Amino acid sequence: MADDEDREALLPEAAGSRKRDMAAICDPSRFAHRMLVLALMCFLGFGSYFCYDNPAALQTQVQADMKVNTADFMQLYAFYSWPNVVLCFFGGFLIDRVFGIRLGTIIFSLFVCAGQVIFATGALVNSFLVMEVGRLVFGIGGESLAVAQNTYAVSWFKGKELNLVFGLQLSMARVANGAIRNVITATCEVIKITDVKDFSLSLWLIFIICVCYYVAVFPFIGLGKVFFIEKFQFSPLQAGAINSVVYIISAPLSPVLGFMVDRLGKNIIWVMCAVVATLASHLMLAFTFWNPWIAMSLLGVSYSLLACALWPMVAFVVPEHQLGTAYGFMQSIQNLGLAIIAIVAGVILDSRGYLFLEVFFSACLCMAIIAVVMLYFVNLLRGGDLNLSAWEREKLQKQAAVEAEKEQMKRRNSDWARIRPMSAFAVRVRYLSRLGAQLPEHYCSHLSSLAHRSVLK
Template identity: 70%
Template sequence: DMKVNTAQFMALYAWYSWPNVVLCFFGGFLIDRVFGIRLGTIIFSIFVCVGQVIFALGALLNTFWVMDMGRFIFGIGGESLAVAQNTYAVSWFKGKELNLVFGLQLSMARIGSTVNMNIMGWIYLRVRDLLGYTGPSTLGLTLMIGGVTCLFSLTCALILAYLDKRAEKLLCKEQGKTGEVIKLTDVKDFSLSLWLIFVICVCYYAAVFPFIGLGKVFFIEKFKFSSQEASAINSIVYIISAPMSPVFGLLVDKLGKNIIWVLCAVITTLASHIMLAFTFWNPWIAMCLLGLAYSLLACALWPMVAFVVPEHQLGTAYGFMQSIQNLGLAIIAIAAGMILDTRGYLFLEVFFSACVCLSLIAVVMLYFVNHLTGGDLNWSAKKREKLQKVA
C-alpha cells in the first residue's frame, strides 16, 4: 500500500530502536532516581499510545516520514517500558521464582506478537471490505484499530501502580529507596561478566528479530510457501515461546545453572540458522528449534543481571542492556535490509549465523570468567538457596 522497498521497511524497525540507544539507559536511571517504577511505567505507556496513533495517521495520510516519526515516539516508550517491567519483576520476585516470572513476561509478549502476526491481516481484509478498496486509508484504519492494545497496556500500568502502592503500605516496603547514590558513571564499574551478558544479548537478538521481520518473504522465495503458510511458519517462534517461556523459566528456577542453559540456547539457534541457510529440509524443524531456543535464552539470560549488580543499580543495568541491544538491532535492521536488496537471502543467513557465533564466543568466555572469579551465575538452585538461608 505504501510502495516501499525492503530497506525502507526495515528502517521502521530501526526508528523504533534508535531513541532507545540513549533513552533506555536514561529510562532505567529515571526509574531508579526520578520517577520511581510506578510513575515511570505510566509515562512510558503514554508515549507508546501516542506513537501508535501517529504511526497510524502516517499511513492514513500516505506520508511515510510521519510513520517513521510515530515509530520513533513509540520506541521512546516501548523499551523503557520493558525496563520498568523488568524492574517491577525483580522488585517483587528476586529470590522467588524470578526466572519463571521472566518467562511469563516473555510469554505474554509473544502471545501479543503472535496475535498481531496472524490477526492484523484479517482485520486489514475486513477494513478493505468495509471501505471497498485497498490503499493507505485501509492500512491506516487497520493500524488505528491495532492501537487499542496500547490503551489496554496503559490501563494495566495504572492498575499496577495502584497495586504496588497498596502493597508498599501493607508490607511497609520502601520502593526504590535504598539510600544509595546512583551515578551515571557507575557504568564504568560494571563487571566483565555483565559486559559479556550484554554482548550475548546484542548478538543473539540481532539474529532473531530482524530475521523474523524478513522471514515471510524468505519462506515464500526459498521454500515456495504460500503467503498464508509463510505467515504461519514465521510466527511459530512466538507461538512456541508463549507456552514454553514459563515452563523453561520454572525449569531454570528449579535447576539453576543459568550459563549452561544460555549455551544450549545459543548452540540450538546456530543450528537453526545453518539449517535454514544451507539445506532444504522442512523449515518447520528449524523454526521450532529456534522457538524453543529463543524461549530458553530469555528465561536464563535476563535474570542473570540481578546476580551481578547491586539491587539499587538494577534499573540502570537493565536500561543499559536494553540500550545496547537496541543499538545492535537498529544497525542490524538497516544492514539486513541492504544485504537482502543487494546480495540475497543466502548471504543474509550467513550474516545472521555469524552474529550467533559471536554470541556463542561470549557465552564460553562468560563461563570461564564466572568460574575463575568465583561468581554465582552457574550455581545450582539448591546451592543458591542454601547460601541464601545461611546469609
C-alpha cells in the same frame, strides 16, 4: 500515671505509623498480592509488543503501497531502535531517580499509545515519513516501558521466583507477537549514571551475548515472511503463520522453561544450549530445504530458553540498587545493535539475497557463543554463582543469611549499641532509681539496662 502519660505520648506516632503502613494497597510479602501484581505486569507490555511487529505482519502491503525497498522498510524497525540506544539507559535512570516506577510507567505507556496513533495516521494518509515519526515516538516509550516492567519484577520478586516471573512476562509478550502476525495476516542507595563504569566483566559479557543473539532473531523475523514465500513457495497466509511460530511456541513454553531453570540452575549452560540451537536453526534455513517448521520450532524453544536463563543473570552480578540502571543499559545497547543490524540486514538482502543474510546472522551467533564461553571461564575463575545449581545457590543464600544475622547480633551486643537514645519513660525510671525510690514491680521489665533490682533497693 507516668506510664499512662508515656503511652499517650506514643499514640500519635503509632497511629501515624499505621497510616503509613496502610498507604500501600498490596504487600509484596503476601503471595496473593504478588500473583495479582504479576498478572498486571504481564499485561503491561502486551499492547507494546502487539504493535511492535505491525510492520512485519504488513511488509508486503507496506512495500507495495509506499513504494519502498527492503532497506527503506527496515527503517521502521531502525527508527524504533535508535532512540532506545540512549533512552533505555536513561529510562532506567529516570525510573530510579526522577519519576519513580509508577509515574515513569504511565509516561512511557502514553508515548507507546501516541506513537502507534501517529504510525496508523501515516498509513491512513499514505505518508511513509509520518509512519517513521510514529515508530520513533513509539520507540521512545516501548523499551523504557520494558525497563519499568523489569524493575517491577525485581522489586516484587526475589530469589528463585525471578526466573519464572521473567518467563511469564516473556510468555505474554510472545502471545502479543504471535497474535499480530496471525490476526493481521488473516484479516535505596543513590543511583548515578557513573554506575556504568563499575559494571563487572561478567555483566559486559552478558550484554554482548544479549546483543549478538537478538540481532540474529528479531531482524530475521521482520524479514521472514517474504523469505518463506520466495524460498519455500508458501502463500502469504502460510508464511505469516510459520513466521509467527517462534512467538506461539514461546508463549506457553516460557513459564515451563523458567520453572525448569529455577529448579536446576546452571544458567550459563542453558544459555549456551539456547545459542547453539538457534545457530542450528539458522543453518538449516540457510543450507537445506527441510520443512521450515522444524527450524522455526527449534528457534522458538531456544529463544524462550535464552530469555529465561540470560536476563535473570543480571540480578546475580549487580547490586540491587543498580538493577534499574543495569537493565536499562542492557536494553539500550540491545537496541543499538538492533538499529544498526536492521539497516545492515536490509542492505545485505537487497544486494546479496537471503543466503548471505543467513550467513551473517550465523556469524553473529558464533560471536555470542564465544562470549558465553568467556563468561563461563570468567565466572569460574572469579568464583561467581552464575553457573551454580539451584541447590548450591540456595545453600549459599542460607550461609549469607546466617552470616548477616551473626553480624547483626555482633553490632547489637557491641559497646556502641548500648549507647542509644532512651525514651522519656526510661529516663524517668533511671532518675528515680538513682534517688533510691522504690519502683513498682511492673517496672522490672524496663530495668535490664540498669543495675540489678536488689542493688537498687
